[in-house]
Amino acid sequence: MSTTATPSPYKFPRRNTYPAAILSELLDGKRITNAQMMDKLNCPHAASVMGHLRNACHWGVLIRDRTKSTYSGLGELTHEKEYWLDGKDIVDLKASDPRVEKFLKANRKS
Secondary structure: OOOOOOOOOOOOOOOOOHHHHHHHHHHOOOOEEHHHHHHHOOOOOHHHHHHHHHHHOOOOOOEEEEEEEEEOOOOOEEEEEEEEEOHHHHHHHHHHOOHHHHHHHHHOOO
């Protein structure tokens, strides 16, 4: 279920921050879990950062999530959140808001 991407109800997080790194991953079409945010992006408080993106930056309408089962480092069954943006929403955002590409260029690691 894709929502219509309207320009500017959202704002972009500051450059070189955890929210910017996570949003860059999502806008690149990747799915990311809290554990991956901690490992890949060295983000110690992934759930708080996702809350900031959804609420303070107003990306909550576009960010999708689901809870999935996985195993902890101790081999115990646990659950984790997986987040993503729909492909159609990404295409619509890039087509309707030039700030998206500018944001991605500024936040991609070389």
